Amino acid sequence: MSRKVLGALVRSEARLALRDPGTTLFAVGLPVVLVVILGCVPSFREHSADLGGARVIDLYLPITIVMVVALLGLSLAPGALARYREKGVLKRLATTPASPASLLAAQGAVIAILAVLVAALLHVVGAAAFRVPAPEQPVGYVLALLLTIATLIALGLLIAAVAPSSGVANGIGVGLFYPLMFFAGLWVPREAMPRVLVDIGDATPLGAAVGALQDSMSGSWPGLVHVGVMVAYIVLCGLGAARWFRWM
Amino acid sequence: MAGSGSTAIEVAGLEKQYGDREVLRGVSFSVRQGEIFGVLGPNGAGKTTTVEIIEGLRRQDRGTVRVLGLDPWADRRALTPQLGVQLQESELPGRMTVDEALALQAAFYDAPVDTAALRDELGLAEVRRTRFGKLSGGQRQRLSLALALVGDPRVAVLDELTTGVDPHGRRDVWDLVERIRDRGVTILLVTHLLEEAERLCDRVAVLDAGRIVALDTPAALARAAEGTSTIRFRPSTPIDDSLLTAIPEVASVTHTGPTVRVTGTGELVHAVVVVLARHQIVAQDLRIEQATLDDAYLSLTSSPAPEPRDAGENTPQAKAPAKASAQGSTAGRKTRRS
Numbered sequence: 388m389s390r391k392v393l394g395a396l397v398r399s400e401a402r403l404a405l406r407d408p409g410t411t412l413f414a415v416g417l418p419v420v421l422v423v424i425l426g427c428v429p430s431f432r433e434h435s436a437d438l439g440g441a442r443v444i445d446l447y448l449p450i451t452i453v454m455v456v457a458l459l460g461l462s463l464a465p466g467a468l469a470r471y472r473e474k475g476v477l478k479r480l481a482t483t484p485a486s487p488a489s490l491l492a493a494q495g496a497v498i499a500i501l502a503v504l505v506a507a508l509l510h511v512v513g514a515a516a517f518r519v520p521a522p523e524q525p526v527g528y529v530l531a532l533l534l535t536i537a538t539l540i541a542l543g544l545l546i547a548a549v550a551p552s553s554g555v556a557n558g559i560g561v562g563l564f565y566p567l568m569f570f571a572g573l574w575v576p577r578e579a580m581p582r583v584l585v586d587i588g589d590a591t592p593l594g595a596a597v598g599a600l601q602d603s604m605s606g607s608w609p610g611l612v613h614v615g616v617m618v619a620y621i622v623l624c625g626l627g628a629a630r631w632f633r634w635m
Numbered sequence: 636m637a638g639s640g641s642t643a644i645e646v647a648g649l650e651k652q653y654g655d656r657e658v659l660r661g662v663s664f665s666v667r668q669g670e671i672f673g674v675l676g677p678n679g680a681g682k683t684t685t686v687e688i689i690e691g692l693r694r695q696d697r698g699t700v701r702v703l704g705l706d707p708w709a710d711r712r713a714l715t716p717q718l719g720v721q722l723q724e725s726e727l728p729g730r731m732t733v734d735e736a737l738a739l740q741a742a743f744y745d746a747p748v749d750t751a752a753l754r755d756e757l758g759l760a761e762v763r764r765t766r767f768g769k770l771s772g773g774q775r776q777r778l779s780l781a782l783a784l785v786g787d788p789r790v791a792v793l794d795e796l797t798t799g800v801d802p803h804g805r806r807d808v809w810d811l812v813e814r815i816r817d818r819g820v821t822i823l824l825v826t827h828l829l830e831e832a833e834r835l836c837d838r839v840a841v842l843d844a845g846r847i848v849a850l851d852t853p854a855a856l857a858r859a860a861e862g863t864s865t866i867r868f869r870p871s872t873p874i875d876d877s878l879l880t881a882i883p884e885v886a887s888v889t890h891t892g893p894t895v896r897v898t899g900t901g902e903l904v905h906a907v908v909v910v911l912a913r914h915q916i917v918a919q920d921l922r923i924e925q926a927t928l929d930d931a932y933l934s935l936t937s938s939p940a941p942e943p944r945d946a947g948e949n950t951p952q953a954k955a956p957a958k959a960s961a962q963g964s965t966a967g968r969k970t971r972r973s
Contacts (some may be wrong), residue, residue: 391742392742392743394742395738395739395742395743396742397737399731399735399739402729402735403730403731407730416678430872460796471728472814474725474726474727474728475722475725475726476725476726476727478692478722479720479722479725479782481691481713482690482691482692482715482718482720482722483691483720483740483743483744484715484716484743484785485743486785487740514900547830634692635693
């Protein structure tokens with residue numbers, strides 16, 4: 388696919404995403420509000436012995452970023468792609484020199500750009516308001532974030548591929564969001580989870596994502612297990628999506 | 636397609652099956668360059684499957700397709716820049732405006748047409764900044780036609796061109812299609828509107844149950860359908876039927892009050908008027924009724940599958956189709972050629 392076509396599709400998809408109040412509300416507004424609320428609880432700004440000396444607000448910044456990526460990749464993208472198929476958008480593209488695959492690529496690019504921007508915004512808000520430190524291993528952190536984004540895009544594509552309708556795609560996406568976010572530590576941070584739940588979480592895409600991000604926050608490279616788990620999800624979901632995705 | 640530069644679309648022996656259902660059972664036709672070629676037929680006849688194979692969206696089980704000498708499935712990359720497609724029921728994202736949709740489509744092609752001129756020509760100027768979700772059915776349809784033409788195609792496949800377009804807008808769209816043809820674009824038109832086919836098409840293929848049951852000019856099809864025309868007139872003096880029945884072209888003579896109705900074939904009007912003149916009879920209120928494409932269509936295609944609740948024989952006659960519905964015909968008129 389040519390760069391001109393991909394560029395035009397990315398601009399178009401970005402414009403449409405920003406026009407969707409759902410995207411701005413859930414992917415930008417909600418996480419900022421969440422970080423601000425957590426940061427305003429005094430005890431969450433204190434180092435806690437229960438969490439191995441970490442502050443709640445420091446732990447929740449990566450969790451919130453993973454939540455943003457999950458919202459984009461699981462709740463918004465599969466439904467949108469399935470709707471494109473239902474409405475014949477992908478089919479029409481298949482009759483032009485632009486292939487429907489380039490529209491999927493453009494959606495992925497928009498999700499990735501949006502996720503990176505919101506992650507940066509959250510770090511700025513967290514650092515300015517609550518002195519959340521910058522990642523001590525920034526290269527590892529960026530790598531972990533990109534892997535997280537790729538994992539969720541692959542998962543979202545697989546959902547859009549197997550779901551017979553946009554309603555089902557939405558349902559699967561939202562249905563997966565809650566259990567996967569549990570293992571990411573949205574309700575109980577991984578640091579406060581029993582060992583067995585952390586081990587299970589390490590095998591889930593979002594558990595591995597938060598693990599990799601938090602390791603980089605505290606100065607080490609993302610662990611091989613976390614990276615390996617995410618790469619495995621990217622490969623398996625990507626192959627499944629490529630195998631089952633229908634344009635019409 | 637060895638060097639036949641005058642053929643734009645060549646379809647031979649097309650067969651397609653979905654599961655157990657045979658959708659196409661050997662469809663063959665060829666479309667000359669610069670021609671407007673119509674595909675007519677009831678729902679489920681295989682029209683859309685045929686054009687989707689021509690567009691490279693589906694692959695036939697058997698048979699060959701060449702569009703501009705290319706295989707639409709295997710040579711998609713070479714064909715799509717030269718092909719413009721208007722799909723039936725294809726929507727755009729609801730938040731995309733008319734101008735954005737046209738600009739995006741133009742980015743797909745190396746040498747697109749002037750999208751602003753095309754937009755204005757299709758009467759979309761005043762909604763250029765309107766989002767797709769807010770457009771009327773007719774505006775959506777015209778935008779969808781515009782998108783098919785943005786790439787300045789050599790072949791355009793238009794499926795249900797004027798569905799949802801009001802009669803006034805319909806005429807504008809037809810005018811545009813004729814102007815596009817005048818530029819040398821070959822047009823394959825899928826329609827269920829007989830008026831549209833009569834007005835636009837150079838030739839029409841009537842598809843029924845996966846087969847082509849007729850292929851000719853709309854006028855020839857209409858003639859072949861009934862093989863007859865009908866004239867009605869009020870003779871200035873009473874007339875002896877035998878004068879009329881003696882004319883070779885006349886098939887039948889009937890009276891309704893003072894009006895005489897004569898059916899027949901060939902140069903019927905001329906033959907009748909000559910005989911009347913010879914006997915110093917003037918035909919007053921003379922009316923000539925030509926068989927229309929409607930008649931051809933109804934006699935060629937089978938009736939649609941009955942609704943699940945219809946018991947078949949109990950179907951009231953009132954459910955027989957209205958003239959322009961084109962959905963089918965009464966069983967009694969069913970004749971099929973194979």
